Amino acid sequence: MxxxxxxxxxxxxxxxxxxxxxAGMAAALHRARFSRPWNDGEFHSLLSQDPVYGFLALKEGAxxxxxxxxxxARAAAGEAEILTIGVDQRFERAGLGxxxxxxxxxxxxxRGAEAIFLEVDEGNIAARGLYAKLGFAKVGERKAYYAGAxxxxxxxxxxxxxxx
Ligand SMILES: CC(C)(COP(=O)(O)OP(=O)(O)OC[C@H]1O[C@@H](n2cnc3c(N)ncnc32)[C@H](O)[C@@H]1OP(=O)(O)O)[C@@H](O)C(=O)NCCC(=O)NCCS
Numbered sequence: 001m002x003x004x005x006x007x008x009x010x011x012x013x014x015x016x017x018x019x020x021x022x023a024g025m026a027a028a029l030h031r032a033r034f035s036r037p038w039n040d041g042e043f044h045s046l047l048s049q050d051p052v053y054g055f056l057a058l059k060e061g062a063x064x065x066x067x068x069x070x071x072x073a074r075a076a077a078g079e080a081e082i083l084t085i086g087v088d089q090r091f092e093r094a095g096l097g098x099x100x101x102x103x104x105x106x107x108x109x110x111r112g113a114e115a116i117f118l119e120v121d122e123g124n125i126a127a128r129g130l131y132a133k134l135g136f137a138k139v140g141e142r143k144a145y146y147a148g149a150x151x152x153x154x155x156x157x158x159x160x161x162x163x164x
Contacts, residue, residue, distance in 0.1 A: 013068045013096060015103050018054030020047045025056065026070045033086040035149050043072070046083070051076040053111075055103040057087075057096045071100040073108060073116075080108035080163070082118035085127075097130050105134070109163045116163055121146050122155040136161045 023043035031037035057068040069087035145156035
């Protein structure tokens with residue numbers, strides 16, 4: 001690490017449970033990272049469902065709270081699923097995705113899930129790197145699953161990780 005890098009203070013984020021009151025913040029993060037954004041109401045109604053839960057990375061600063069990323073998941077009948085995850089581009093590659101996923105995995109286990117699943121675009125190198133590092137393995141494929149803004153289609157990989 002360079003000397004200037006060493007002395008630059010990294011923003012300090014803490015991970016909090018995502019409450020229905022935070023639906024707007026999660027929707028804003030989602031909008032910034034996904035071409036098909038989910039709106040406040042969608043986040044609010046998902047978070048109102050018992051099996052759905054999430055986490056938010058928040059930093060307190062002089063100018064108030066800054067949200068760095070979020071994860072939304074669902075756990076039911078012994079299985080869990082990551083519904084969506086996004087980290088603000090300004091704070092990428094600083095470990096927030098990892099910490100949010102760790103929180104989601106821990107909560108899934110607490111809720112009795114024995115395995116957790118997710119879907120990821122085959123071409124999403126950052127997300128695939130994160131999931132591989134967390135021990136997710138490919139268990140299936142859905143061809144032409146995602147539609148790009150230009151009408152192109154891409155493959156979704158279905159991934160699974162054991163929680164026992
Ligand atoms: C995927 C995403 C959540 C990762 O968040 P992040 O906070 O940047 O990830 P982290 O800093 O915690 O990275 C953890 C590990 O993931 C992998 N990783 C993250 N970004 C990567 C990249 N651009 N290329 C390759 N591997 C990457 C690395 O193994 C990394 O560990 P390392 O930094 O020690 O090498 C973020 O890039 C994002 O929000 N992308 C847009 C939304 C999205 O695609 N969501 C997933 C949909 S399925």
